[in-house]
Amino acid sequence: MWEAIESNKRRSWALIAVMAIVLLGLGAAIGAAVDPDAWWIGTGCAAVLFAVMFATAWIGGDKILLRGVGARRIHSKAEIPRLWNVVEEMTIAAGVPSMPEIWLIEDKRPNAFATGKSVETGAVAVTSGLLARMNRDELQGVVAHEMGHIVNRDIRFMTLAGIMVGSIVLLSEVFLRYMWFSGGGHARRRTGKNVDGRLQAILMIAGILAALLAPVLARLLYFACSRRREYLADASAARFTRYPEGLASALEKISGRYVAKSGRHGAKSGRGDSSRVLAPMYIINPLQAHGSTGPFSTHPPTQKRIEILRNMAGAGGAHFAAYESAFQRVFGKDEHCIGEVTLAEGRRPLEIRDPAPKSEAETQTDRLREVTDLLDRMGEFVAFHCACGVGIKVPPGLHASKVACPRCGREQGVPTASVVTAEQPEAELKYQRKTPGWESFRCPHCDKTTHLSPALEAPRIRCSGCRRTIEILPAPPEEAPAEAPNP
Amino acid sequence: METIIVIAVIAVLVVWVIGIYNGLVKLRNHVKNAWAQIDVQLKRRHDLIPNLVETVKGYASHEKNTLQGVIEARSKAVAAPDVAQQVQAEGELSAALGRLMVVVEQYPDLKANQNFLSLQEELTSTENRIGFSRQNYNDNVMRFNTRIQSFPSNVVANSFGFHEEPFFEVKDEAARQAPEVKF
Structure with missing residues (x-):
C-alpha cells in the first residue's frame, strides 16, 4: 500500500509542477501577445494567480468544492444511520484514525466523491439519489471506493489539480474574450515600426494558440492522472469490503440508470459548471455517457471496471493480487495497475464474504415492483427505457407517438405500435380491395373509416385510429368482366 | 583521526538502531491499537444485546430458550478472563444471535417494527465492524x-525482545456462519 501511496504522491507533485509550467507559459504568451516587451508581466500575473489559487486550494479547497455542489454536512448519526454506520465501518476497515466528514448533496442522480486535506480530515459526499437506490452492500462499496481515494492520498491533489485546471481555463478565457472585444487595439498603436507590427501579429497569434491549447493540455494531464487512481480506489474498495460484487453492482446501477443531461441544459446552470470541474472526483463521471472512453475521459470505462471486479471472485479473493490478476484477465497479461511492492504486501489471501442480508423493506419493495410489473404486462402496458435510464410504462389506450421522459424531459418515441402489431397476428387485419378506384372501409379492429385512393400501391397501411397495420390485398383484375362474352 | 572515524561509525550505527527500534515500536503500537479497536466493537455488540432481547421479547415471549441462550452467551463473553476464552465466548454469542435471527x-410484525x-x-x-477490525488487526500483525x-530489523528485534504477534483467526469457522435450520 505504501509504495502505491508514495508513487501517487510523486505523480501528484509532478502533475502540479507541469500544470504550474503550463500556467506560467500561458501567462507569458498572453503577456507577449498584448505587448512583446511585457511577457514578464503576464508571467508575473500568472504566478500571482497560481499562488493565490494554490493557497486557497491548500487551505480551503475541500470546503469550496463541497459548498459549490450545494452539499450539506451530516452532523449526527440520527440523521442517516445507515450511511453513518457504513462510513464508520469503512473507517475501521481502512484503518484510518478518524472518521471522515459526511456530506449530503440533494440530487436525485446517484453519485459520490471524496475530498479533504489529509487522511485525518477527509470528507465523503454522497447524493440523496445514491442513498435511495443502493442497498447496504452497494452503498458500502461506493463509500469504500471513496475511502480508497482518501487512504491513497488522492483527495488533496485532485482538489488542487482541479482548481488549477479551473484557473488555466479562466485565464485563457479572459484573454480570448479580451482579444475579441479589443480587436487588437494595442497592435495598432505601435505600427510606427513595421517590423514591430509583424512581430506583434505573430506573437498575438501565438498567444491565441496558447490560450486555446493550454486548457486542453491541462485537462488531458488531469484526466490521465485520474484514470489510474480510479482502478486503485476500486482495488482498495474490494479489499476493504471483502465484497467486490457490492461495488460492481453499484457501478452498474449508477452507470446504467443515469447519463447526464447532455449539452446545453447541463452547462447553463451553475451546478453544471461545477460538475464539469469536479467530474474526475466523482465515482462515475456525471457528464459522460457510460462506455465512452478516450484521452478526455476522466474515468476508465465503467464496463471494464465492473468486469474486473466481477472477475475477482475467480481470481481467488478480495486482496490486491486478485484485483491485479482480474485486471490482467480483462486487459491482457502485459498490463499492470498495482505496483510490485504493494502486491507483495497484499498477497495475504482475503476471502470474499457473503452478502449482507436483505432488509425487510428492500424485500418488500422488490416484491411490489415485481408484482406491478407483472400486472402491467398482463394489462398490455408497453415498457421501455429512456436514455437517462428511467423506466417508462405506457398504458395501452395511449395513442400518442411521443411522450416526455418524466425525469429528463426528453421526447421519447413510444414503441407501442410495433410491439402491438408484433403480438397481433397479421392475418387478422386484412382488407381485400374490391375495385381499383376510390373506396373506403372500416378498420376491422377499431371501426375507424379509412379512404383508399386509386393511386395507392402500398401493400399495407396503418390505421389512424388504433395504429395497427392493415394489409391491403389488391383488387382482382378488372379484365374479367370486360372479356366476358356479351351476347 | 582514527578515533574520530570509529566514533562516527558508532554514532551512525546507534542512530540506525534507534531508527529501527522506533519503527518496530510504532508497528507494535499499531497492532495494539488495532486489537483495542476489536475490543471496542465487541463491547458495542454486548451493549446492543439487552435492547435487542427486550424488543424481541415483546413479540415472541414464548421463544424463551433462544432468548435465554443469547443472554447467557453475552454474560459469558463479557466476563471472559483472557483472550482465548473471549474468542470462544464471542463465537458462541454469534451463534446464539444467528439462532435468534432465524x-x-x-414474526412478520416484529420484522416491521421500527425499533427492531x-x-x-x-x-x-456491528458484525461488519468486528470483521473489518479483525482484518485491520491482521494486516497490522502481518506488517x-x-x-x-526480515534482515536487518530482525537483529534489533531479537536483542530488544520483540515477539511475533498472533493472527486473530476465528478457529471454529462454523461459529461465524448463521446456523442451519433443519425441519
Missing part, C-alpha cells in the same frame, strides 16, 4: 511480523 423470521429495524441495522453494522522476520 426465530425472528417467523434500527436494531437490526446496528447489529449488521509487524514481516518486519521482525
Whole structure:
C-alpha cells in the first residue's frame, strides 16, 4: 500500500509542477501577445494567480468544492444511520484514525466523491439519489471506493489539480474574450515600426494558440492522472469490503440508470459548471455517457471496471493480487495497475464474504415492483427505457407517438405500435380491395373509416385510429368482366 | 583521526538502531491499537444485546430458550478472563444471535417494527465492524511480523525482545456462519 501511496504522491507533485509550467507559459504568451516587451508581466500575473489559487486550494479547497455542489454536512448519526454506520465501518476497515466528514448533496442522480486535506480530515459526499437506490452492500462499496481515494492520498491533489485546471481555463478565457472585444487595439498603436507590427501579429497569434491549447493540455494531464487512481480506489474498495460484487453492482446501477443531461441544459446552470470541474472526483463521471472512453475521459470505462471486479471472485479473493490478476484477465497479461511492492504486501489471501442480508423493506419493495410489473404486462402496458435510464410504462389506450421522459424531459418515441402489431397476428387485419378506384372501409379492429385512393400501391397501411397495420390485398383484375362474352 | 572515524561509525550505527527500534515500536503500537479497536466493537455488540432481547421479547415471549441462550452467551463473553476464552465466548454469542435471527423470521410484525429495524441495522453494522477490525488487526500483525522476520530489523528485534504477534483467526469457522435450520 505504501509504495502505491508514495508513487501517487510523486505523480501528484509532478502533475502540479507541469500544470504550474503550463500556467506560467500561458501567462507569458498572453503577456507577449498584448505587448512583446511585457511577457514578464503576464508571467508575473500568472504566478500571482497560481499562488493565490494554490493557497486557497491548500487551505480551503475541500470546503469550496463541497459548498459549490450545494452539499450539506451530516452532523449526527440520527440523521442517516445507515450511511453513518457504513462510513464508520469503512473507517475501521481502512484503518484510518478518524472518521471522515459526511456530506449530503440533494440530487436525485446517484453519485459520490471524496475530498479533504489529509487522511485525518477527509470528507465523503454522497447524493440523496445514491442513498435511495443502493442497498447496504452497494452503498458500502461506493463509500469504500471513496475511502480508497482518501487512504491513497488522492483527495488533496485532485482538489488542487482541479482548481488549477479551473484557473488555466479562466485565464485563457479572459484573454480570448479580451482579444475579441479589443480587436487588437494595442497592435495598432505601435505600427510606427513595421517590423514591430509583424512581430506583434505573430506573437498575438501565438498567444491565441496558447490560450486555446493550454486548457486542453491541462485537462488531458488531469484526466490521465485520474484514470489510474480510479482502478486503485476500486482495488482498495474490494479489499476493504471483502465484497467486490457490492461495488460492481453499484457501478452498474449508477452507470446504467443515469447519463447526464447532455449539452446545453447541463452547462447553463451553475451546478453544471461545477460538475464539469469536479467530474474526475466523482465515482462515475456525471457528464459522460457510460462506455465512452478516450484521452478526455476522466474515468476508465465503467464496463471494464465492473468486469474486473466481477472477475475477482475467480481470481481467488478480495486482496490486491486478485484485483491485479482480474485486471490482467480483462486487459491482457502485459498490463499492470498495482505496483510490485504493494502486491507483495497484499498477497495475504482475503476471502470474499457473503452478502449482507436483505432488509425487510428492500424485500418488500422488490416484491411490489415485481408484482406491478407483472400486472402491467398482463394489462398490455408497453415498457421501455429512456436514455437517462428511467423506466417508462405506457398504458395501452395511449395513442400518442411521443411522450416526455418524466425525469429528463426528453421526447421519447413510444414503441407501442410495433410491439402491438408484433403480438397481433397479421392475418387478422386484412382488407381485400374490391375495385381499383376510390373506396373506403372500416378498420376491422377499431371501426375507424379509412379512404383508399386509386393511386395507392402500398401493400399495407396503418390505421389512424388504433395504429395497427392493415394489409391491403389488391383488387382482382378488372379484365374479367370486360372479356366476358356479351351476347 | 582514527578515533574520530570509529566514533562516527558508532554514532551512525546507534542512530540506525534507534531508527529501527522506533519503527518496530510504532508497528507494535499499531497492532495494539488495532486489537483495542476489536475490543471496542465487541463491547458495542454486548451493549446492543439487552435492547435487542427486550424488543424481541415483546413479540415472541414464548421463544424463551433462544432468548435465554443469547443472554447467557453475552454474560459469558463479557466476563471472559483472557483472550482465548473471549474468542470462544464471542463465537458462541454469534451463534446464539444467528439462532435468534432465524426465530425472528417467523414474526412478520416484529420484522416491521421500527425499533427492531434500527436494531437490526446496528447489529449488521456491528458484525461488519468486528470483521473489518479483525482484518485491520491482521494486516497490522502481518506488517509487524514481516518486519521482525526480515534482515536487518530482525537483529534489533531479537536483542530488544520483540515477539511475533498472533493472527486473530476465528478457529471454529462454523461459529461465524448463521446456523442451519433443519425441519
